[in-house]
Structures are given as C-alpha cells and as structure tokens.
Amino acid sequence: MGRQWGPSMRSAEQAGCVVSASRAGQPDVGSWSCSGVILSRNPGLVLCHGGIFTPFLRAGSGALTEACVAFLPGDSCTDDLRLHVQWGPTAATPAGRAEQGRPGLCTPQCAGLGLGLQPRGRPLQPPRPAELLLLLSCPAFRAHFARLFGAEAAEQWHFVSAAPDDEVSEEEEEDQLRALGWFALLRVRRGADAEGEERGPALAVAPLGSVAKGAPLLACGSPFGAFCPDIFLNTLSRGVLSNAAGPLLLTDARCLPGTEGGGVFAARPAGALVALVAAPLCWKAREWVGLTLLCAAAPLLQAARAALVRLHPDSAALAALLPPEVGTPRGLPLRDLAPPWASAAVLVECGSVWGSGVAVASRLVVTCRHVAPRESARVLVHLATPKSVAIWGRVTFATQETSPYDIAVVSLEEDLDGVPMPVPAEHFHEGEPVSVVGFGVFGQACGPLVTSGILSAVVQVDDAPVMLQTTCAVHGGSSGGPLFSTHSGDLLGIVASNTRDNSTGATYPHLNFSIPVTVLQPALQQYSQTGDLCGLQELDRATEPVKVVWRLQRPLPNAPQSKL
Template sequence: MEVRNYSCLIELLGESNVALPSSSSGILIDSRLGILLTHGTVLFEHLLHNNDNHRQLLKNQSVNLEKFNLRAKVSFEKFDKDNQKKRSTSHIQLFNCNQGSSVTPRDNHSAQVLQIFVCPEFVNGLNDVAPKHSDWSFNYIDDTSEKDQLIIDLLPTFVLLRIDNWRNEVENDLKISPIKLVREGLEVYSVATPFANLSPGVFLNSISRGIICKATGKHKSVLLTDARCVPGTEGGPLFDKQGRLIGLIASSLCWKGGEFTGLAIACSIQSLLRSLPLYRAITNIIREEDVEFSHDQQTFLVEKLSKSVVYVKCGALSGSGVVIEPQMGLIATCRHVVAQSAYNPTKVKLSDDCDWFETDVIFSTNSSSPYDFALLKVKHFVDLPLLPSVQVENNPFEGEELFMIGHALLEDKAKYSPIVSTGCLAKLVCQDSLPVMIQSTTVILPGASGGALFGKNGHLVGLIVSNSKDTENNVNYPQVNLSIPFVTLWPYIEAYKETKDMQHLELLNTANNLLKELWSLQSKG
C-alpha cells in the first residue's frame, strides 16, 4: 500500500475562504466517506481570536461549530496514474516517487469541520509524562502567556473533518497496528508536511524514519518518537514498516527544564478512536489488523537490553547506570551522577515494579580525570541472574547504527523505565589507535548520563556522558553528544574483576594532557 495516499495538508479557512496562518498535517481515516483526522494545532489562529470557543474547549465541551461554520482546504499528493499501477504491496516499498515534477503536484478539496474533541486517555497519559506543574514547554511561536496556554490546551485536542462532494479514489486498505505490537524500539515512519502551508510544493508528505522511544499511559496512549518532526507536522500519521497506522503527531517540539528534547509526542490511534462518537462506524472502515503476536526482532532486542540499564539515585542527583556484571552486582555509571555519594546513599532501581537496591560507590575517577566514570556494587551481594550478561563491542566504527537507552525526561513512576532513541556513531576519536571518545546522533537528554549506547548487534558500545550545550546562547543539542567507549574502559574493569585490586581502576586517573584537552573540548587538533 502507498501510505501517502492517506496523508494530507489541512488549512483552516477564515473569512472569504482565505487560509489562516495556522495549518497542519492530517490523515484520511475513512476513504468511503472522506473523513479526515488532524490535530488541534490547525485551530490555533481561530481560537486565539475566539475566546468563547477557547473557554468551551477548556471545559471539554463541544465547540459551537454551527455558529462558526469552520471550513478547510485539504491537499493530497497527486500521484501519476501509471506509477500507481506499478506500486508494490510489499512492506519494504511503502513509498513511491513521482517522476519529473519540479514541485509536488496536489489534489485540492474543500472540507467541513465535523467535531473538535479532547482525547481523555491522552490527557491522562500526558499527566504521567508531563504533569501540569512540571517544567515542560511546547511553545514554538512566541513567549506570550496567552499563546503558551492555548498551545497547552490544544495538545490533547483533535479535529474531525469531512471532504465536500467526496469521490472515493483511494482503495480502502488502511489498517491500524494492534496495540500489543507498539513497543519501544519499533521502527516508525512519519508522513507529514513540515511547516504546513509555508511551501507544500516542496514539503508535502515528507517522510521521516525513527523509532518509538517510549510508549506510556493507559493503553499506550502517549508515544514519544525520534522521527524528525517540525512545526506543521502535527496531525501527521505515524506508520509502522508494514504500513499500519500507529498514531498522530500531537507536538513536534518539546522542551523539558529549558532543554530541547529532540523528540515528538504522538497520540495512539486506538486512544483517538475510542474518543470519537463515530467510533463504531469508523472502526468498520479501518480495522486493527488481526495478526498473531510475534516479537519484532528490533523491539525484542531493545526490551532485552533495557533490562541492563538501571535508574540511579544519589541525594538530589539522578541518572542511569549499566549492569555490566550481574553475578557480581557491578554497575557502571558516570562520576557526576554519584557526586553526592560522600554524604548520601546511592541506590538503584531496575524497573518501576522492583524494589530499590542499595549500592556502594566502589570507585569514582578524580575530577581531574577526563573519564567521567564510576563503578557501583550492589550491597550485601545480590546476584542479578535474570539480567543478561553484556558483551562489549571491540571494534566500534563510524556510521554504526546505535540504540541509546537511559532513564531520561520522564517523571514519577515513568522515570523508572528507560527511554530509547536511535542514531549512528557520528565520530570515533582515537588516541594512539585507542578509541577515547564517541560522538553519536542518538537523542541524549538529562538523566541519560550513565546510560548505554548499544550496537544493533546488542553489543555495548559506549557509556553516555552528556549532550552538547551552547552556554553563550543557552541552546542544547541532544543529538550532538559524547560517550566513553566501553572498549577503552573494559580492560580496567576486567582486571579489577579478576584481582579485586582497585589499582587497576585507578589507572583511569592517569590520562595525559592531550586526552584531557579532548574531553574538555579545548583541543584544536
């Protein structure tokens, strides 16, 4: 199937049928009746100047659609008829290119807004991820409080539309993914229009690939993804690699504690359908595909590796750690994560339904050491046999695909299970042929320090240290980050495991000045 048949651009119209500045992506969810679904972002400009409708929305009431007669322009991508006939139904070829066009050709339609609604499951899930009084922000327009509040109010809001005089030219083969298959690490595709109506001839139905970084909330109502999403992609669909619909983008840009997250928030399609009074009719059109449960190889690997990455708490500080030796209860983390261990207990949690384990910080590098590394040992010797033994990657290489796994971003109970992102090993810095620093394009956020970079083969590649920040302009770059290669740490750890002699670990404090310059980012090469 060609999933771009269903994706579209939606522009809300004002007086004289002139498009308002706010617009969004969307999806055709009922090709028989021409029913569209998009995110509330498309209403931003309208609600900003209609306070009565905004107040009704806050009360979760239906907006007075008859009074305002909201209409929209809908643009689909026009495909070459001959090219359409040649399309493959294989899941490997979900997207087919138009040939010979300088801009993306479009089919334009008019549409009527049928319903504006709030998704209750998504609201509850968002409260788990970003409590109302937390330090999250979703504002990419300006910093006025009025617009800030409207953006927050619109976050769980979605819009149903119907195309006028619809003639069905799309084969009705849209399927939704069973919720049991939506898991961290699942490969997903966003099909949406960056910057919406700014330049659809260039951006209409652009494709971005990523993974589900976190599926949380009741019925996995809230999905975090590292697929590229920018303003205008709200309302755009997320598909799995079989072309099954997973969810709709609700927020393309998110900040936590003033730091850009690099992740987008989506609402699961199942939660959305349950919010609709038309649910019964629509689910006769788009059905959850009846498939037997089977582990996707990638999600199975992520689930297995995630068990090795623990939540670390030390006084007011928290971060992540990697269980590197389950039988000895040894956990690698960063020095700065346990910096308050001299006067605070250090404990770890394997998951939200697991008890805390008290640990000793048996080694921590000096502040003068370029390697931000510490080694924890579970107290009273607790064997952790259910955790997989790790295998270190001896030959990391540039361009290698990576998973990041760390306890970042989330709050309350959600923080006790890690999030995942994917990227590649962007730069491997070596000194005397020894890898000493890894730069990756995975999304690294506060809390992920001490977490792990894994290769697609499941081997342990790096110990996450930090992302990058421009302190002068107060801008962070989550996809420009630094990690310590485990192949460099491992000989010292192995020697300690065999001899219990701490002197082997102390050698990590004897790095030369060139290495210190590298890790302080002072090296000019």
C-alpha cells in the same frame, strides 16, 4: 530507506494529507493549517490536529479544558469555518498512474516564490472542501499529560510551534496548549474527478501497546502545513518509540511545525498507523528537548467511534468505516526489545542525585562520577525490568576530579537476577546505527528512554579510542547510561555528557560524548578473574592528550590560526 520500510512508506504517503482552515469571505484574515491522516477514501474521512480550530470555537478554547468533555460536535465551530484537504495521488487515480518523474504544476504558494522549483514528480490532487464532524480527545492522554507536564513542571515545559524567544502572544500560547491532545474528524466532499479514490489502499491501526519501546517508527507530516505542499507534503522522518505512558508516546523522529496531526507508522505490523503527532517541538527550561510528543491512534479512533454513535444515527454508519486494529496488544516493557540488550540499563540514585547506569557483572554497575561522586556512598539501583526491583549498593570506585573519564562503579548487595550482561565491543565503526538507553525525560516515572542515531565520530589518541560521539538525543538523567550498537547489541560505551554552548547557554541533545568501553575493559576483565577493581585506577592516570580531548580542545600544541 531499506526493504523493511517499503510498506510503511507506501501507507504513510498514501494516507498523508494537509488540512487548512479559513474564514468564509475573509481572505485577508489568513488561514490555519496542519497535517492529517486519510482514514477512509469512500467516504473521505480524515483525522487531523485540533489546534487549527481554536479560532473558530464558539465558546473559545476554554471549552477544550473541561474535564468531562471528550468530544465536541462539528457545530461547536462558527458557521464561517471553511475547510480544505489536499493530498497526493493514489495508485488508483489518473495522476497516480502517470509516469513518475514527470513534472507537474507547482501550487500558487510555490510559484509565487519565483524560484523555478520542480514538484516531487507527484501531481497533487486539488484541495477538496470538507466538513467538521467532531473534535475529540483521548481522556487517558490528557490525564498522563497533566501528570507528567503539569503542576510544578508546567513552568519548565513549552509546546507552542515556535521557539521560546519568538514573539507569541500569551493568548495564542494558551490556545495551543489547551488544544494539545485534541484532534478533529473531517468528512471530505467528493469531487467530480473522484474516480478511483475508493480503491485507495486500506489503512490499519496498531493496537495500543503492540509496538515495543525502542521499535523503529516512521513519521509522515507536512512541515509548515499548507505552505508549498509540492515541496513539503508528506515529508518523512525516522526514529524509534522512545518512551510511553499509556497513549502518551515520545519519539526521537524529528518533526517541524505544521506536522501536527501527521501519522506515525510502524515497520511491524507493516505500515500500521501507530500514533498522530500531538506536538512536534518541545522545550524544557528553554532548552530544545529533541523529542516529538505523540497520541496513540487506537484510543483516538475508539473515542471517535463512540462519539459518532452518540451524535446522530447517520454518523453511526461512519463509525463502522474507521480503520480496524491489527496485531495483538502486549504492553510496553523494555524487555520486549529484540535483542534485549537494553535491559542492562538501570536507574542510579545517590542521595538527591540520580542518573543512569549499566550492569556489567552480576553485582557491578558502571555509572558516571557526577551521578555517584563519593566512594563508600550508599546507592539505590532500580532495574528497568521488573520495575519494582531495587537493590542497594555502595560506590567502590570513582575517578578523581582531575581525570577526564567521568566514571564511578557501584557494587551491589544482591545479584541482578534476570538481567542479561551486555557484550563489550572490541571495535567501533563510524556511521553505524547506535542507541542510548537512559533515564532522562520522565525516566523515573515511565522507565528508561530509548533514542537512536549513528556513531558520528571515534576520537583516538595514540591509535586508541578515547571518546565516542553520537547523534542520539541525550538529556539530563541519561548520564551513565549505556551506548549500544543497534544491530549487534554490543555495549559501545558509557554516556558522559551532551554539548553546551558556553556563550549562549544552549544545550544540544544530538551532539554528545561517551567513554568507550575499551577504556574500561582491561579493569573489568581483571575484576571478573580476581574480584579486584584496582585496575580502574589507571583512569586517573590518563595522559594530557586525553585530557585535552575531553576538554574539547585542539590537541595540536601549535594550532593554526584562521584567516577568515
């Protein structure tokens, strides 16, 4: 995964674990499991998701919704709760020092499949019993969650670890929603074979705000929890910090059910724990969003320290053993990105319609026609940084409805001071890392969203690019936003749409289309020389093959018939 990810991968795999909860003497009742993070090895302290404890709460899940409650002691759960924690070998244990690649024994869950599976060359530690010290939440996370996902918006959002159409009882869904944002601090009981565990690598935590929006992240969790950990333990996924509202973070790293409570790590500070997974999957209006909801680790651990000190003198000693914060907080403005290409993204409001845009000249913004459809219409443009700046403009050009290119241009009444103009790309390279910056998913409330992916296809007509396809997650509100090359910062195109299956109505955020900047560049060069935008009228005279491409039709006149 690259040299820069070496420390983060080691931290993630050494700190990752899976936590299971069950009822004593009731093996047929089943068990609940999630991912976790090993905070300290001597004594063994683990932080995991709180959702697996809702069936055991003496007062029911309603105890988690009381506004004044920031933590609950371990005895808030029934006496029949039994906890176990399992992790991979550390470099200090005999298993960790064993030759890599030597097959170990598969766990009973995997062995029962009869598939002849081989584990990943890392013999697992046997599950260790653990005790619940406390359940805790971050009050600021809960407040931001209520602001962004509550009130009228609550009916549109869905956070349970199942698709909206799956059979989940209302009680189960309510319990999961109440537990969202709650985590658990556990103490693992040491076994007789615990030699060397205290020499495991130390974990460090990134302070809140020390990781910039758009910075790369590495998520580490165990899909499906305790099911078949030989295969799924500490599965890695890469993404970026897409957006933030205080300790409530969003990432486009793709996570699955069971990764709740898994750790999310930064490349810089190297290997530092940034957050824990709060909800790996979410839907809006029954559409998969493709983003993972995180809770920042630093405020969670601050809450844990305060709770341990209040609970008991013996618990206070544990507070000093929680991992320290490293790095310097600096807030999360978009301009902290390096290079600062994403500052060219703007929010465009045209009446009741809003979307994204990109500054291409000191008084010129390009967006989509369906965002600003009427020529001469008044438009309000909000800059990403500083957030308080808004400039009025007017739509001076919009392509016709018959044009395949969904483009509008806004001329501003004032200069865009302090906004760096992006460099337009001249060539496109399939497979290169790219980023989309747009105001989808709380962009109006939290600033622009950054998502990452690759340039998956460059569609050409007569050897000229006419469409770009990417794997970045694109949502409503992102239309008109810029597509950048992550490495060079060059402007590649303007986001026009994602993909909808007309037969099912499903939208796919990771399959989307952008208008290549090379289509606009001749007219923009003419504008820079003469101040005239008449060259954009060529977009209305696109050929039929270009129209066919943007209708997602096969350009061949006699398409071969499938024999399947």
